[in-house]
Amino acid sequence: MAGFSRRVLSVSLVAAMTTPRWRYAVLVCLCLALSPLRADTLNVVSWDGAYVKSQVLGFIRPFEEATGHRVNIIQHSGGVAEIRQQVRAWNVSWDVVDMELFDALRACREGLLEPLQVSLLTPAPDGTPASEDFIELDESACGVGNVVGSTVLGFRTDTFEQPPQQLEDLFDLQRFPGRRALRKSPKGNLEWALIADGVAPARVYEVLATEAGLERAFERLDSLKPHTEWWETGQQAIHLLESGQVAMASVYSGRVAAARERGQPLAMLWDHQIWFYDVWAIPRNGRNSELAREFVRFASSTDSLAAQARYIPYGPMRRSSLAALPPELRARLPTAPDNLSSALELDAHWWSEHLDTIGPRFRRWLERPVMVPRALPR
Amino acid sequence: MKRACAVCGSLLLVMASGSFAAGESTVEELQREISDLKARLADLEALVANISAPRELRETAVLPAEKVAEVELAQAQPEADTAAIELGGALRFNVIHREDVDSSEGKRGESGLDVFRLNVDGAINNLLLSAEYRFYPYMDTIRYGWVGYQFEDDSVIQAGINQVPFGLLPYAAHNAWFGVPYYVGMADDYDMGVKYQREDGPWSGQVAFYKNEELNDAGNLDRYSYDLVLQGDQQNEEINQLNARLAYTFGKNTTCETELGGSLEAGQVYNNLSDERGDHRAYALHLDSRCGRWNFQLQGARYDYEVPDPPGVDDRVVRFGAFAGAYDVAAAGKVYVANVAYNFASPWRYIDSLTCYNDYSLLDKSLDGASDSQINTLGCAIGSGPLFTYVDYILARNMPFFGDGSLAGGGEDDWLGRLNINIGYYW
Numbered sequence: 174m175a176g177f178s179r180r181v182l183s184v185s186l187v188a189a190m191t192t193p194r195w196r197y198a199v200l201v202c203l204c205l206a207l208s209p210l211r212a213d214t215l216n217v218v219s220w221d222g223a224y225v226k227s228q229v230l231g232f233i234r235p236f237e238e239a240t241g242h243r244v245n246i247i248q249h250s251g252g253v254a255e256i257r258q259q260v261r262a263w264n265v266s267w268d269v270v271d272m273e274l275f276d277a278l279r280a281c282r283e284g285l286l287e288p289l290q291v292s293l294l295t296p297a298p299d300g301t302p303a304s305e306d307f308i309e310l311d312e313s314a315c316g317v318g319n320v321v322g323s324t325v326l327g328f329r330t331d332t333f334e335q336p337p338q339q340l341e342d343l344f345d346l347q348r349f350p351g352r353r354a355l356r357k358s359p360k361g362n363l364e365w366a367l368i369a370d371g372v373a374p375a376r377v378y379e380v381l382a383t384e385a386g387l388e389r390a391f392e393r394l395d396s397l398k399p400h401t402e403w404w405e406t407g408q409q410a411i412h413l414l415e416s417g418q419v420a421m422a423s424v425y426s427g428r429v430a431a432a433r434e435r436g437q438p439l440a441m442l443w444d445h446q447i448w449f450y451d452v453w454a455i456p457r458n459g460r461n462s463e464l465a466r467e468f469v470r471f472a473s474s475t476d477s478l479a480a481q482a483r484y485i486p487y488g489p490m491r492r493s494s495l496a497a498l499p500p501e502l503r504a505r506l507p508t509a510p511d512n513l514s515s516a517l518e519l520d521a522h523w524w525s526e527h528l529d530t531i532g533p534r535f536r537r538w539l540e541r542p543v544m545v546p547r548a549l550p551r
Numbered sequence: 552m553k554r555a556c557a558v559c560g561s562l563l564l565v566m567a568s569g570s571f572a573a574g575e576s577t578v579e580e581l582q583r584e585i586s587d588l589k590a591r592l593a594d595l596e597a598l599v600a601n602i603s604a605p606r607e608l609r610e611t612a613v614l615p616a617e618k619v620a621e622v623e624l625a626q627a628q629p630e631a632d633t634a635a636i637e638l639g640g641a642l643r644f645n646v647i648h649r650e651d652v653d654s655s656e657g658k659r660g661e662s663g664l665d666v667f668r669l670n671v672d673g674a675i676n677n678l679l680l681s682a683e684y685r686f687y688p689y690m691d692t693i694r695y696g697w698v699g700y701q702f703e704d705d706s707v708i709q710a711g712i713n714q715v716p717f718g719l720l721p722y723a724a725h726n727a728w729f730g731v732p733y734y735v736g737m738a739d740d741y742d743m744g745v746k747y748q749r750e751d752g753p754w755s756g757q758v759a760f761y762k763n764e765e766l767n768d769a770g771n772l773d774r775y776s777y778d779l780v781l782q783g784d785q786q787n788e789e790i791n792q793l794n795a796r797l798a799y800t801f802g803k804n805t806t807c808e809t810e811l812g813g814s815l816e817a818g819q820v821y822n823n824l825s826d827e828r829g830d831h832r833a834y835a836l837h838l839d840s841r842c843g844r845w846n847f848q849l850q851g852a853r854y855d856y857e858v859p860d861p862p863g864v865d866d867r868v869v870r871f872g873a874f875a876g877a878y879d880v881a882a883a884g885k886v887y888v889a890n891v892a893y894n895f896a897s898p899w900r901y902i903d904s905l906t907c908y909n910d911y912s913l914l915d916k917s918l919d920g921a922s923d924s925q926i927n928t929l930g931c932a933i934g935s936g937p938l939f940t941y942v943d944y945i946l947a948r949n950m951p952f953f954g955d956g957s958l959a960g961g962g963e964d965d966w967l968g969r970l971n972i973n974i975g976y977y978w
Contacts, residue, residue: 346805400804420804542904545846545892548721549906549932550641550939550977551739 214243215464219271221248222408223431223485224322228271228472231481236471242464250405251358253280256456260285265459269468274521275360275528277316277452282525286315287455293317293466295474297493306475306491309450316452317473320481321488323507323516324361324447327414327424330438340445343421344369344396351420354413357403359535360524361423361447364517366393368445374517382523387531395543403539414439426507427485443512449519450490482506636673636680641666643975650968651954664688665973677701679709690773690875693765695741706749712765715740716748716757716796717814718835718850718888723912725846725892726928727941727973730912732888734951734958735880736777736871737833737852741765742792753803755810761792761818772872779856780872781823784864785879787856789831792818798837807842820858820869827859837888844895846908850888855917858882867918868959878951879959881916888912904934914958922961924949930971941973 217233219225225246233244247267249255253276259265272280280286291310294303294317304310309318326343330336332351342349343365355362364377370393372380380386402418404410407425414422415437429441453472455465471477478489479497488508489495495503503509507516643665649655668685682696697711714721723738724730732738744761763769764778769788772780779787798812816833835852860866868879892908907930914924930943947953949962953969956962 347802350802350804352804396806399806537900537903540903541897542894542906543896544841544844545725545894545906545908546904547841549725549941550934550975551722551727 213461213464214245215461215468216245216247216266216268217271217468218247218249218267218269220250221406222411223428224407224425224487226431227427227481227484227487230484232472232474232477235477235480236468239471240467244468248406251276253283253285256280256285257283260457263458265456267456268459268461268465270454270456271319271451272316272454274316274318274450274452275519275524277454278521278525279528280454281315285457287457287459287462287465288314289317289453289455289466289469293470295470297475297491299493301493303491306493308490308492316454317469318450318452318490319473319478320485320490321448321450321506321508323426323449323487323512324356324423324519325426325429325441325443326421326445327410327429327439327441328421329414329417330440332420336440337421337442338444339442340365341369343423344393346396346400349421352400352402352418353397354402354404354410354419354422355397356410356423357405357539359531360519360528362394363387363390363531364447364519365423365445366390368517369393374445374515377517378520378523382527387534391538394538398539399542399544411439427487430486430505443507444515446507446512446516447519448507448513448516449521636671636675639670639672639978641668641670641975641977643667643973646970646972646974648970660970665975668694674701679707685775687874692773692775694775695765704749706747709746709748710744712741712743713746713759715742715761715792715816716746716759716794717816717833718796718852719837719839719848720796723848723850723888723890724910724928725890725906725908725932726910726930726943726945727932728926728928728943728945728971730888730890730910730926730928731886731914731924731950731958732850732852732912734777734871735854735884735886735914736779737835737854737886740776740778742776742778742789743767744792746794753800755798755800755812757794757796759794761789761794763790764788772875772877774873777871777873779820779869780877782870782872782877784824785860785868785870786823787820787829787858787860787869788823790819790821790828792816792831807840809838809840809842812837812839814852816854820856822859822861824864825859825861829857829859831856831858835886844893846890846892846894848888848890848892850886852886852888853884854886855883871958878957881914881918881921881959883917885915885917886912887915902933902935905931907931916959918959921959922949922964924956924958924961926950937976937978939975939977941971943971943973945969945971 219228229246237244251273256267256270259267277286291304296302297306307318326337326340328337333349337349343353363381367377367380367386367390368374370389381390402413404413407428410422410424411428411432413419414424415432424441426441426446429439432439453469455462455469459465475491475493475497478491478494482489482494482498482502486502486505488506644662645665646660646662647655648660655661666685666687668683671680671682673680677700679699679701683694685692685694693712695712695714697709697713699707699709701707717737718732719738723732729738742761743763743765744759746757746759748757765776766774769779770781779789781788794816796812796814798810801809801811814835818831820829820831822829831854833852833854835850837850838848840847856869858866858869867882869882870877871880890908890910892906895905895907897903897905909927909929911927926945926947928943928945930941933940946966946968947956948966949964950956951958953967954963
């Protein structure tokens with residue numbers, strides 16, 4: 174109705190205008206008159222850099238054009254603290270959140286997220302129900318998977334005569350000297366430490382669940398700690414590599430591809446990549462729940478997920494989206510069979526249960542030196 | 552809103568009276584302009600919303616796709632300008648037991664305020680600032696204070712009172728009491744001047760020029776670092792000093808880094824009685840190796856003061872001062888340092904860091920009949936949250952503050968002990 178009114182008003186005004194000096198006056202009035210008819214605004218919380226760019230180009234702009242609603246994109250770096258605070262205060266400004274799965278599981282258990290029914294989701298273009306089209310859908314009753322991302326070992330191609338070949342090279346400072354960058358989180362780092370220490374990927378979480386295994390992982394990381402920069406957002410990791418501040422880093426695979434397109438001398442290894450997927454979640458007690466559901470439905474459609482993958486090589490969670498991608502692009506996704514040969518899936522359930530105990534321990538470990546400090550407090 | 556609609560209605564009526572002669576091309580043109588203006592309005596609304604929104608909402612309020620690409624490109628550039636000045640400081644206390652002081656023995660030790668210090672550090676864009684001011688029970692003084700500029704290649708220029716680049720840096724000892732180099736003005740020394748420092752891969756270098764000692768008042772003994780001071784018949788002060796230090800790190804960014812370096816210092820000495828200028832020179836070679844949890848430090852240095860003392864003043868010694876006191880030092884000598892330290896894994900959840908060390912240093916004086924001065928400190932530095940504690944057992948021979956020890960002639964020529972526990976809260 175609002176759209177119809179606007180169109181009628183626009184046509185009348187256009188017909189009425191003859192001289193240029195009046196045009197702007199009329200347009201100003203038009204703008205003033207239309208302002209109360211403004212569409213709803215949705216606050217969508219996501220990540221940064223090339224990832225959010227792929228979402229904007231893949232389906233956020235199309236969503237705005239299709240519905241007339243506006244989307245504000247807010248950047249975050251994970252965790253559930255902010256959602257918990259907003260939901261408990263009934264002052265929710267985050268309408269939709271792109272969350273890591275283990276965070277969604279934790280938040281769902283705490284009752285911070287709206288339940289999302291499968292019926293919300295559109296079927297595939299050939300009519301296949303969403304429940305069959307999604308690769309995984311039952312991990313969290315509060316989240317809808319979007320894309321499979323991956324943490325890989327990235328490095329500068331102009332630093333080493335012989336480039337790194339395997340994950341173990343990250344820990345080999347003698348053969349591959351240079352500063353490292355790792356995510357300021359135990360997730361992924363502890364898994365890599367154990368794998369580099371000889372633990373088979375299939376047994377990583379079994380070992381990590383023991384005190385001895387945890388200690389073993391931290392000890393392996395000890396050797397890197399004095400030479401490591403700690404990043405909190407994916408873009409920081411790429412920036413550290415691009416600026417030459419570090420020679421190797423754990424990075425999200427899609428960010429490396431974007432950096433290479435910009436001409437940066439970066440490369441990555443799929444060896445022991447850690448793959449995971451994010452989910453769309455809707456915090457409880459929000460004012461825009463219906464519009465948020467509409468957005469999730471749109472964003473998780475076959476076309477949207479396929480469109481996003483064209484801007485960042487992450488694997489869509491829908492089989493129909495994957496089928497819509499050209500073979501050369503599918504080969505660059507974390508989910509390509511060749512890239513999965515030594516991969517480890519981040520165990521979101523395990524982390525959702527252990528992060529509260531391992532997180533503080535990791536932070537304490539970060540603060541403790543493993544070499545004689547260059548300068549003690551005076 | 553009603554007013555806006557009324558104005559629009561009036562405008563429409565006025566324009567409608569003579570408007571229908573407009574051609575089709577004009578209508579299309581106007582429609583394009585309306586579209587453009589709508590888009591601009593949307594951008595402006597987004598901008599206004601962004602400005603008025605809470606901080607977290609400002610991050611990426613609706614941007615056209617091409618602008619998002621620009622945003623990402625901008626993020627890939629070197630980090631944006633920042634402005635952050637931080638305040639810090641420390642409050643430290645000493646618990647002491649001096650074996651050579653009867654009253655200390657009788658009282659079974661002493662305790663008191665060591666220092667209360669305030670720090671200001673930060674950067675506004677590439678302009679740097681760093682300063683520290685200290686309050687002791689018997690004096691207060693600036694330790695350092697400089698402004699600097701960080702160039703795009705990360706090299707830095709500092710102007711003001713800054714640390715003299717000489718020998719092992721930043722300190723030639725691990726313990727709180729320091730060693731011989733500090734007491735002869737060759738370690739943790741601060742003067743007034745300009746310093747440029749840069750790193751190129753494994754190479755690091757510093758060049759500096761100091762106009763004079765840090766306070767521009769050589770008669771003032773309320774100072775942190777040891778300099779020539781004006782006391783009694785000794786009226787020499789340091790002026791126009793050049794420093795250069797070059798070091799190469801083997802195995803940089805590996806688990807075993809070894810820095811090998813050399814330092815040069817050359818300056819003038821002005822005598823206030825004779826109104827003449829003399830010279831002083833020093834040079835040093837050092838090795839600083841960090842392998843795993845071990846740290847080994849070695850340094851050999853030589854210094855020589857040729858001071859233009861007037862007749863009747865002993866020019867074989869020069870007078871250094873700081874901490875509200877002064878003492879004589881041989882005008883020429885050799886200084887040796889041998890330190891070892893080990894960083895232990897935390898033995899207890901409440902201990903964040905534990906580093907134990909043994910620091911040894913010696914002054915070989917070029918003075919006939921003078922005994923060597925030596926100091927050896929065995930101790931540990933323990934960090935626990937904001938608390939940092941040094942527990943040092945110091946043995947000194949012919950050192951100031953230990954009996955009649957002197958860095959000029961000698962002293963009792965006996966080893967004298969002191970237990971020094973320094974407890975500090977740092978923020």
